[in-house]
Amino acid sequence: MKFNIALLAGDGIGPEVINEAVKVSDAIAKKFNHEITWTPALTGACAIDAVGVPYPDETHEICMKADAVLFGAIGHPKYDNDPSAPVRPEQGLLLMRKKLGLFANVRPTFTFPSLIDNSPLKRERIEGTDLVFLRELTGGIYFGEKGRKDGGETAFDNCVYTRAEVQRLAKKGFELAMTRSKKLCCVDKANVLETSRLWRETVQAMEKDYPEVTVSYEFVDAVAMRLVQWPNSYDVLITENLFGDILTDEASVISGSMGLMPSASVGEHTSLYEPIHGSYPQATGLNIANPLATVLSAAMMFEDAFGLKDEAEAIRAVVNKSLEQGIVTEDLAPKGTKAYKTSEVGDWLVANI
Amino acid sequence: MKFNIALLAGDGIGPEVINEAVKVSDAIAKKFNHEITWTPALTGACAIDAVGVPYPDETHEICMKADAVLFGAIGHPKYDNDPSAPVRPEQGLLLMRKKLGLFANVRPTFTFPSLIDNSPLKRERIEGTDLVFLRELTGGIYFGEKGRKDGGETAFDNCVYTRAEVQRLAKKGFELAMTRSKKLCCVDKANVLETSRLWRETVQAMEKDYPEVTVSYEFVDAVAMRLVQWPNSYDVLITENLFGDILTDEASVISGSMGLMPSASVGEHTSLYEPIHGSYPQATGLNIANPLATVLSAAMMFEDAFGLKDEAEAIRAVVNKSLEQGIVTEDLAPKGTKAYKTSEVGDWLVANI
Ligand SMILES: CC(C)[C@H](C(=O)O)[C@@H](O)C(=O)O
Numbered sequence: 001m002k003f004n005i006a007l008l009a010g011d012g013i014g015p016e017v018i019n020e021a022v023k024v025s026d027a028i029a030k031k032f033n034h035e036i037t038w039t040p041a042l043t044g045a046c047a048i049d050a051v052g053v054p055y056p057d058e059t060h061e062i063c064m065k066a067d068a069v070l071f072g073a074i075g076h077p078k079y080d081n082d083p084s085a086p087v088r089p090e091q092g093l094l095l096m097r098k099k100l101g102l103f104a105n106v107r108p109t110f111t112f113p114s115l116i117d118n119s120p121l122k123r124e125r126i127e128g129t130d131l132v133f134l135r136e137l138t139g140g141i142y143f144g145e146k147g148r149k150d151g152g153e154t155a156f157d158n159c160v161y162t163r164a165e166v167q168r169l170a171k172k173g174f175e176l177a178m179t180r181s182k183k184l185c186c187v188d189k190a191n192v193l194e195t196s197r198l199w200r201e202t203v204q205a206m207e208k209d210y211p212e213v214t215v216s217y218e219f220v221d222a223v224a225m226r227l228v229q230w231p232n233s234y235d236v237l238i239t240e241n242l243f244g245d246i247l248t249d250e251a252s253v254i255s256g257s258m259g260l261m262p263s264a265s266v267g268e269h270t271s272l273y274e275p276i277h278g279s280y281p282q283a284t285g286l287n288i289a290n291p292l293a294t295v296l297s298a299a300m301m302f303e304d305a306f307g308l309k310d311e312a313e314a315i316r317a318v319v320n321k322s323l324e325q326g327i328v329t330e331d332l333a334p335k336g337t338k339a340y341k342t343s344e345v346g347d348w349l350v351a352n353i
Numbered sequence: 354m355k356f357n358i359a360l361l362a363g364d365g366i367g368p369e370v371i372n373e374a375v376k377v378s379d380a381i382a383k384k385f386n387h388e389i390t391w392t393p394a395l396t397g398a399c400a401i402d403a404v405g406v407p408y409p410d411e412t413h414e415i416c417m418k419a420d421a422v423l424f425g426a427i428g429h430p431k432y433d434n435d436p437s438a439p440v441r442p443e444q445g446l447l448l449m450r451k452k453l454g455l456f457a458n459v460r461p462t463f464t465f466p467s468l469i470d471n472s473p474l475k476r477e478r479i480e481g482t483d484l485v486f487l488r489e490l491t492g493g494i495y496f497g498e499k500g501r502k503d504g505g506e507t508a509f510d511n512c513v514y515t516r517a518e519v520q521r522l523a524k525k526g527f528e529l530a531m532t533r534s535k536k537l538c539c540v541d542k543a544n545v546l547e548t549s550r551l552w553r554e555t556v557q558a559m560e561k562d563y564p565e566v567t568v569s570y571e572f573v574d575a576v577a578m579r580l581v582q583w584p585n586s587y588d589v590l591i592t593e594n595l596f597g598d599i600l601t602d603e604a605s606v607i608s609g610s611m612g613l614m615p616s617a618s619v620g621e622h623t624s625l626y627e628p629i630h631g632s633y634p635q636a637t638g639l640n641i642a643n644p645l646a647t648v649l650s651a652a653m654m655f656e657d658a659f660g661l662k663d664e665a666e667a668i669r670a671v672v673n674k675s676l677e678q679g680i681v682t683e684d685l686a687p688k689g690t691k692a693y694k695t696s697e698v699g700d701w702l703v704a705n706i
């Protein structure tokens with residue numbers, strides 16, 4: 001098969017981890033007889049530097065034409081202390097999500113047996129954890145009307161959801177639950193928010209279409225607790241944009257393997273695959289960042305965007321092998337053992353595919 | 354001294370844990386020569402059952418006239434699966450907060466050396482944790498305009514903050530930081546929300562009035578992670594209502610002693626003291642609920658509302674003694690050891706004051 005993949009390396013460690021994912025993807029393509037064309041495009045702070053906007057139209061065109069987008073990370077410290085600067089990298093991220101119609105962010109959290117002791121949580125609390133969040137990504141308070149009144153003294157952000165927005169996200173949740181343990185948890189704050197009540201009634205009305213799925217409804221504050229207490233009690237969770245932002249990040253640290261967690265954003269047009277770890281500015285250019293989350297995002301891309309399960313499994317297998325053999329970057333290397341460089345991990349993976 | 358305390362036992366285990374806090378408070382009053390008048394009043398589901406509303410005017414009058422409010426918990430399962438029922442216990446809670454002007458919820462999270470191994474987190478992650486959240490409690494998306502449009506197909510919740518609301522909460526945060534390690538963290542989502550940008554600029558402008566306080570600004574998603582990774586890196590945190598709801602609950606489980614965490618809500622009128630654990634309906638009437646969070650809330654009341662530090666310390670000392678001697682309810686009793694009843698723990702505390 002032939003694929004055209006848009007390559008958005010972005011900022012910080014983005015280019016370094018993307019580079020290794022490209023190497024691994026190319027090796028897999030060679031082994032399984034596929035042909036990948038990579039089309040690089042600018043996004044984030046580097047796009048602002050180059051052309052003045054964080055998600056240029058040209059980048060959007062490239063993404064729309066591609067079979068998938070592989071994304072690194074965006075963000076630069078020079079914008080961090082000035083969140084109201086007129087042009088910021090995050091705006092590119094939000095614009096990209098909106099223009100690509102990426103309404104569902106798929107964020108798995110799972111444990112690697114060989115890394116379980118890295119978790120801040122006790123082993124018995126996380127063993128067997130294998131959950132997936134579906135976070136709504138193009139609605140809610142992120143995209144509602146916002147602004148100032150009273151000469152700047154009052155600020156507001158409006159959170160808005162339509163039934164159709166909830167339905168299309170929930171549909172993906174039900175479908176995913178059907179392929180897993182048939183347990184779905186709808187996370188909301190229906191005891192306070194009207195949007196949450198719309199979420200809950202919409203999901204309730206869909207239950208009859210998926211009689212095999214057991215649905216539970218939990219308040220966001222309760223989930224924030226139980227994720228730390230009994231993460232392995234969850235399977236598929238669906239939630240709105242802001243709750244998803246907070247809870248998926250919380251969930252990402254419980255496995256102790258944040259540097260390994262991939263994600264996908266899917267919706268109306270091209271799907272996007274990215275590591276969840278962000279641009280990690282302190283490590284930029286040092287060749288020390290862990291490339292595995294990006295490599296595993298490429299595996300998700302092969303499986304979900306191209307329907308190539310064997311290829312995805314081959315990537316996951318070689319990643320597991322590297323972990324077992326301790327071919328890991330410094331974030332995972334036990335004290336006193338050798339840490340490999342970003343590119344060395346990539347080289348090892350390629351050599352062992 | 355003479356005190357008049359409004360006693361709002363509420364629902365579920367509320368009356369049971371409140372009963373023990375009253376016993377302990379009376380014993381302390383006797384020992385230190387104070388006189389307490391308790392004035393019970395209805396709130397929550399039991400108020401709906403009795404008079405049709407969850408926060409009756411009469412209850413409000415009693416609270417306004419009191420020197421402090423001691424509160425149990427509200428909530429009843431019969432309302433849980435119907436969050437859009439016209440009258441619900443939570444409405445009473447929100448109305449009470451608003452009418453009493455309780456704009457700051459003070460939620461400490463600390464560890465008890467004797468209970469540290471109950472935590473889902475590893476010992477080395479939580480040792481030394483001693484943080485306090487100040488959650489804004491009468492503004493934001495909880496109290497903004499909410500409703501439906503398009504014949505019910507679109508729902509909205511408006512999040513609104515004024516500079517004055519941020520200032521009065523932040524002022525309490527700076528003042529609290531001055532009495533502790535002079536570290537203040539402002540938690541927001543200023544990279545996305547206009548209200549968060551107002552929070553950040555308001556707090557930034559106040560920094561010059563507290564030159565000794567070191568202020569950091571962190572995004573809510575990052576805090577959700579770091580609370581699990583390094584809770585002992587925080588001291589005083591200030592945040593808006595909804596973020597505070599989620600993060601304080603998340604923080605409450607890290608110590609492994611949720612059944613022990615007290616809280617205070619303070620503002621324009623009478624201050625309110627309550628355990629954070631909620632109404633725990635499954636345990637209602639079984640005399641098994643842990644009364645210590647309520648007892649420690651009474652300690653906060655003696656110290657903060659009445660300025661009686663010795664009395665507060667005496668309560669904390671006897672609670673610590675009970676923990677060390679294993680006079681604990683079933684949630685804290687190690688497997689195979691005797692668990693004490695709610696009232697037995699209270700009796701023991703009274704006998705040892
Ligand atoms: C950078 C920021 C706007 C973004 C978000 O809040 O969605 C990030 O936290 C994420 O989760 O991808």
Ligand SMILES: CC(C)[C@H](C(=O)O)[C@@H](O)C(=O)O
Nearest residue numbers: 191192221443444446447598
């Ligand atoms: C019951 C609910 C309305 C309430 C809140 O969200 O404030 C509760 O979760 C709390 O934190 O006291």
